[in-house]
Every structure is written in C-alpha cells, then in structure tokens.
Amino acid sequence: MTARLNRRDWLAQMQMAALGLVGCRADETPLAGGWVGAAAQRGHRLRTLKSGALPVAAVQRRAHVLVIGAGVAGLAAARALGQAGIDDVHLLELEDEAGGNARGHRMAGMDCPLGAHYLPVPGDEAAEVCALLADFGLARFAHGRWVWDERHLCHSPQERLFFEGAWHEGLLPxxxxxxxxxxxxxxxxxxxxxxxxxxxxxxxxxxxxxxxxxxxxxxxxxxxxxxxxxxxxxxxxxxxxxxxxxxxxxxxxxxxxxxxxxxxxxxxxxxxxxxxxxxREPVLTWPEGNAWLTRRMAAPLADRLHTGRTALQVIERLYEVEVLVWNEATGQAERWTAHRVVLALPVFIAARLMGTGASEALREVAAQAHHAPWLVANLHLDAPLLPRLGTPSAWDSIAYGSTGLGYVDALHQSLRPHAGPTVLTAYLALPVAQRAALLADDWRPWAQRVIGDLAALHPDLPQRLQRIDLMRYGHAMRVPLPGTRTSPAHQALSNLKTRVTLAHADLAGYSVFEEAYTLGVQAGFSLARTLRRSRHA
Missing domain, CATH: 1.10.405 (Guanine Nucleotide Dissociation Inhibitor; domain 1)
Known part of the structure; x- marks a missing residue:
C-alpha cells in the first residue's frame, strides 16, 4: 500500500510552504532552476531606443514578403502564402524558437510546454483549423463528420478539482x-x-x-x-x-x-x-503542448525562418517596405527590403515599429489594449507524488479557491506502463501591477511562490522536486475589456489598405489559437490575391 501522511505531518508541510521554506530540498541542496526563453531585454530593446539612436545596418537583405513575428498567426500567414504559390517569404522572430505563446521546452529528456498546452477539438466553423489538423494527420473527414486520432485526444481522467480535502473529477465545484x-x-x-x-x-x-x-x-x-x-x-x-x-x-x-x-x-x-x-469537451494535447503544432508549421520554412531577430523600425515607402532588424547572435543591424510586410505582432508593438507611419486606428487600439502578464513554471519531479483522496492523477489539476490556474502533467499523455519521473507545468495569470516584479532578475521568489502553491496540494512535492524552469510573458495575451470589439478603431484595423498587413490574435480582441491561426491564414491568402493582381496589372 502507498504510505499516506498523517494530519500532523501534512499541516507541518503546509506551514513550511506558507513560510517559503520549500525553496530547498530535504538535503539542503539549493534549488536548481532559472528563467528560460529569451531575455526580456530583447523585447525592451525597441522601447529604449530613440529614433536618432537607431543603429546603422551592416547587412542588406531582400524578400518578396517579410513576416515579422513567428507566433501562431505569423506561421499561419507564411503557410497560407506558400500554399498560394508565393515562395519568397521570410519570417523574422525575436525568440530563438518559433511558436510565440505556443512554444515547448524539455527537462530531463521530457517534453513540456512553455505556454498554450491544448487545443479544443474545433467545430465546423473553424474550417481553417480543421484543415491544418487534417494536414497533420490528426483528423479525417468521413461520413459527414470529423474523426479524430484518439492518440492525440486527452487521456482520462482529463480534469480534477481539489475541493474540501479531496480530488473531484472535473473542474466545476x-x-x-x-x-x-x-x-x-x-x-x-x-x-x-x-x-x-x-x-x-x-x-x-x-x-x-x-x-x-x-x-x-x-x-x-x-x-x-x-x-x-x-x-x-x-x-x-x-x-x-x-x-x-x-x-x-x-x-x-x-x-x-x-x-x-x-x-x-x-x-x-x-x-x-x-x-x-x-x-466533456474533447481536447487535443501533447507533452510539449501546442508546440507540437507550431514546430510542424515552422519546419517547411527551413532557412527562411530567421530567429533571434528583433525588429526595430518599419517604414512604408511608395513601392516597398524597409525593416530595420537587430541580429541578436551577431550583434549587428540588418536592413530588410520587401514588397509587402505582415506584422504578426501585438498591436502595441506594431504601432511602435511603425512610429509616425502607424494609422490613427492602430495607434488608438494600441493605446487601449490591455495585456495580461503570465508566468509558466515547469517542475521536474524524480518520482510520482503521493496520492490524495478522490480522483487519481489527471492531466489538468486545480484547487478550489486558488488564484493560480493549476498545473498539467506533461507525461499524462505518455503510454509508459508504469508511473515515474514527470514534469508538472503550472500557470499563473498575473495582474498588470505585478509585471515589473515578474520582469525583475531574481527568479527564486517566483519559484517559491509556485512551489508553495503546489505544496499545499502535494506536501511531498518539495522532496520530489529536482529543478524548476520559469518562463515569463510580460504581455502574454490581450484582455477582452468591455468595448474592445465595439471600438471604431478596432473595427477599422481590418480595412486598412497598405503595404503592411496586420495579423495577430490581438485583432480578435483576445488570444487563443483558433483566432490567431485563422487571422494569419486569412491575411496570407488575402495578400497572395493582392500580389497576383498586381503582377497581372
């Protein structure tokens, strides 16, 4: 039988968590971990530069179409352009890996997400998403309906809630x-x-x-x-x-x-x-989360995907668009010239890149947009956690009353015959007031906060923990405030006729895969039609 903690030991562990004493393991070994992903300084490079301090380009590059931002929308736009026969398409991405909020990570040989970790099975309205999933072998249309590959659907039990001392199936109290x-x-x-x-x-x-x-x-x-x-x-x-x-x-x-x-x-x-x-709503999920999708979207781009590139300025000319970029690896500026540019970036970044060339609608929406900071923590455990009363270990677990978003078990989708080491991915959506603290250098207070939250559910977690890696998003997703989609400026963004096309989930007013992918596809195909017309004019 599996040993269980008595009430006194459990309360002692709870007190340790509350006091922040779970930052070290039982043998007093300092906790291993740190920030992962790009340094926040990359994203802030644009904010700290003034127009007169822009670097001189050491390299000149050209492309027929340049996509800036290789998140879901940018990858979708490039994919649509390629399907429409536009081959000279290059992508620039600030991070060292494409995927945006749907990137993945690896700990101790185990895949885990750095952001979005699932995709609800789409309905018929999401035709673009269904087509993508069919191309990737996840679905086929048979006898008038979509049939999904069971291997990629979330295994049972899918969700559980810790309520009044026990785990209950599902998240509804x-x-x-x-x-x-x-x-x-x-x-x-x-x-x-x-x-x-x-x-x-x-x-x-x-x-x-x-x-x-x-x-x-x-x-x-x-x-x-x-x-x-x-x-x-x-x-x-x-x-x-x-x-x-x-x-x-x-x-x-x-x-x-x-x-x-x-x-x-x-x-x-x-x-x-x-x-x-x-x-129960079926969802598609993988150990690395939605990185399973974005990595497959990025793979065909090969050397046309340029990571570690921070865009600094976008200038629309009469017949072309000039883009100034900082190459993070070489420490040099590059100037790209393209016939058309797709800005697959949050609206506030797009407005800053365009500067005085930004439309009034874009500037107004950027000023109104409210983005939530997020923290994603991956915890490598060397063994399974002790079970508690109720529903056994599930893919998604959360505690009633918690301000956190719970955690997912990256190895829940594994077909291994016995339990073993795993990675838990915990999520926190934070108030804007905590953004500055999140972007501070020291990762340990955030690690202790995550560990303390999870130790309240699993008192043995500090002893099982081997390492914690944290990913921070200062502006993870746009919050759909009242008046967002009704705003005349927001509605005007979709009707702009310029050499610069916008494509990002921000245009939907909130951030989910289906919106980002569909907007990217529509931008790509629309731009391809424009290019074909201009070619034959």
Missing part, C-alpha cells in the same frame, strides 16, 4: 442536490443556451457577424451581467473567474460579458451536474 448552488448552475446553463440561440457565437469569433446584441453584451463586464441575473453563488463565481483567467488572463469583473459567454457558447456550452446530455 460539486453542488449538493436541492442546493442554491445547483439551481444557479442550471440557471447559468439555460442562459448560455439562450445566448447560443438568440445572439450567436462561434470559434473563431470572426466567423459570426457582429450585431447589436453582441455589442450590448460587450458594453458591460461579465461580473455585472452575472449580478443582473442573480448569479452570485460563491462556487459558480469562482469557477467562472477561473475560466476567464484561464482563457483571457483576467477575472469576470474585468472582461466583457460577451467574452464570458463566448467562453462557453462558442464551444460546448455549460453543463451542470446531472445533465445527461453533457459531454
């Missing part, structure tokens, strides 16, 4: 029969279904025409909307806050009611306990 909690779960479910029928939602959202009903929902916060409908149960409100922080990086009091409902209504709805028609 339990509700007793006849309780007000259960009644509010059912009421919210009916409201989500009503919104699906009467307002309309899809994933990606750009495939749903924007109406006055959508605008009305976007005018208020999700928390205000819930309050108007008498939905104030503590368990329901915690769960909805968790969902908003998980997808948007901010709570229900911050995001719009449209965004809060979109989380559920654009996919499989909301199902209260006892709903016989409820079907």
């Amino acid at each position: 339990p509700a007793e029969p006849g309780s007000d909690t259960l009644a509010q779960y059912r009421r919210f479910s009916l409201l989500v279904s009503q919104a699906q029928r009467e307002v309309g939602f899809s994933m990606p959202a750009l495939h749903t025409p924007w109406t006055a009903a959508h605008a009305a929902l976007e005018a208020v916060t999700f928390a205000d909307w819930l309050g108007r409908h008498g939905l104030d149960d503590a368990r329901l409100r915690w769960y909805l806050d968790y969902c908003c922080r998980d997808d948007y990086g901010a709570d229900a009091a911050t995001v719009s009611a449209w965004a809060g409902l979109h989380y559920f209504a654009s996919r499989h709805g909301f199902h209260p306990p006892g709903d016989e028609e409820a079907e």
Whole structure:
C-alpha cells in the first residue's frame, strides 16, 4: 500500500510552504532552476531606443514578403502564402524558437510546454483549423463528420478539482442536490443556451457577424451581467473567474460579458451536474503542448525562418517596405527590403515599429489594449507524488479557491506502463501591477511562490522536486475589456489598405489559437490575391 501522511505531518508541510521554506530540498541542496526563453531585454530593446539612436545596418537583405513575428498567426500567414504559390517569404522572430505563446521546452529528456498546452477539438466553423489538423494527420473527414486520432485526444481522467480535502473529477465545484448552488448552475446553463440561440457565437469569433446584441453584451463586464441575473453563488463565481483567467488572463469583473459567454457558447456550452446530455469537451494535447503544432508549421520554412531577430523600425515607402532588424547572435543591424510586410505582432508593438507611419486606428487600439502578464513554471519531479483522496492523477489539476490556474502533467499523455519521473507545468495569470516584479532578475521568489502553491496540494512535492524552469510573458495575451470589439478603431484595423498587413490574435480582441491561426491564414491568402493582381496589372 502507498504510505499516506498523517494530519500532523501534512499541516507541518503546509506551514513550511506558507513560510517559503520549500525553496530547498530535504538535503539542503539549493534549488536548481532559472528563467528560460529569451531575455526580456530583447523585447525592451525597441522601447529604449530613440529614433536618432537607431543603429546603422551592416547587412542588406531582400524578400518578396517579410513576416515579422513567428507566433501562431505569423506561421499561419507564411503557410497560407506558400500554399498560394508565393515562395519568397521570410519570417523574422525575436525568440530563438518559433511558436510565440505556443512554444515547448524539455527537462530531463521530457517534453513540456512553455505556454498554450491544448487545443479544443474545433467545430465546423473553424474550417481553417480543421484543415491544418487534417494536414497533420490528426483528423479525417468521413461520413459527414470529423474523426479524430484518439492518440492525440486527452487521456482520462482529463480534469480534477481539489475541493474540501479531496480530488473531484472535473473542474466545476460539486453542488449538493436541492442546493442554491445547483439551481444557479442550471440557471447559468439555460442562459448560455439562450445566448447560443438568440445572439450567436462561434470559434473563431470572426466567423459570426457582429450585431447589436453582441455589442450590448460587450458594453458591460461579465461580473455585472452575472449580478443582473442573480448569479452570485460563491462556487459558480469562482469557477467562472477561473475560466476567464484561464482563457483571457483576467477575472469576470474585468472582461466583457460577451467574452464570458463566448467562453462557453462558442464551444460546448455549460453543463451542470446531472445533465445527461453533457459531454466533456474533447481536447487535443501533447507533452510539449501546442508546440507540437507550431514546430510542424515552422519546419517547411527551413532557412527562411530567421530567429533571434528583433525588429526595430518599419517604414512604408511608395513601392516597398524597409525593416530595420537587430541580429541578436551577431550583434549587428540588418536592413530588410520587401514588397509587402505582415506584422504578426501585438498591436502595441506594431504601432511602435511603425512610429509616425502607424494609422490613427492602430495607434488608438494600441493605446487601449490591455495585456495580461503570465508566468509558466515547469517542475521536474524524480518520482510520482503521493496520492490524495478522490480522483487519481489527471492531466489538468486545480484547487478550489486558488488564484493560480493549476498545473498539467506533461507525461499524462505518455503510454509508459508504469508511473515515474514527470514534469508538472503550472500557470499563473498575473495582474498588470505585478509585471515589473515578474520582469525583475531574481527568479527564486517566483519559484517559491509556485512551489508553495503546489505544496499545499502535494506536501511531498518539495522532496520530489529536482529543478524548476520559469518562463515569463510580460504581455502574454490581450484582455477582452468591455468595448474592445465595439471600438471604431478596432473595427477599422481590418480595412486598412497598405503595404503592411496586420495579423495577430490581438485583432480578435483576445488570444487563443483558433483566432490567431485563422487571422494569419486569412491575411496570407488575402495578400497572395493582392500580389497576383498586381503582377497581372
């Protein structure tokens, strides 16, 4: 039988975690770890430069189309251009690996994510995403429906919640029969279904025409909307806050009611306990997370993908676009000249690169945009953690009442016949006020915070921990504030007719794979049509 900690030992471990004493293992060996990913100084190079201090280019390069930013949208744009027959396409990426928020990592020979770690099985509205997954052998269309490769669907148990001393399957807090909690779960479910029928939602959202009903929902916060409908149960409100922080990086009091409902209504709805028609949303996941997808998107680019390149300036001329770039490896500036440029970057970076050449709409949206900082921590454990009461180890685990986003087990998808060493990936969506602290040099306070949170669930974790690697995102994802999509400036961005094309999830008002990929594909094919027309003019 597996040994269990008694209550006194468990409480002692909890106190150690609270005091921040879990930074060392039992043998007093200092904790190994540190920051991974590019240094924050790369991203801040543009911010600290003044126009008169721009470096002189030592290298001149040319491309027919230049894509700046090799995240999901940039990779999608390059892929679409290639499919449309535009071959001279080069990508510039600040980091040392493509993928943006969907990059991967490796610890002790085990793959793990550095960002996005799953993709919900797309519906028919996400035709572009379905086509990508089919190309990668993850799905095939047979007898009028998509059939998914079971090997890439999340294994069971998929999710669990630590609630009142035990693990429960699923992330929705339990509700007793006849309780007000259960009644509010059912009421919210009916409201989500009503919104699906009467307002309309899809994933990606750009495939749903924007109406006055959508605008009305976007005018208020999700928390205000819930309050108007008498939905104030503590368990329901915690769960909805968790969902908003998980997808948007901010709570229900911050995001719009449209965004809060979109989380559920654009996919499989909301199902209260006892709903016989409820079907858990299937998700595709891999040990390295969505890096499984982005690495395959980047592979065909070969030497046309240039990593470690920080864009400093974009100048649109009459017949071409000039881009000044800093090569992080050589310490030299490069000047690229292209007929067309795709800026697959957050709006505030795109506006800064364009400078005085940025459109009024882009400058206004950049000033309005609110981006959430994120911390992603990968913890290498040398052995399985001791089990607790309830549901056994799952892919995704979170504690009720926590402000964190829980953790995923990178080896949950493994087919190994016995448990062993693994990597847990923990996520924190942080308030903007903590961005400066996140970007400070010392990683240890953040490591202790993560370890303390997880030790409250697994008191033996500090003794199992071998190393912790942390990835920080100062501006991880755009938060869908009230008024985001309704803004005239936001709507005007999609109608700009210049040599510089925008393609980023920021244009959707929030950051998920489906939006970024679809926007990138649409930008790539639209640009290809423009280039063909100009060639034959």
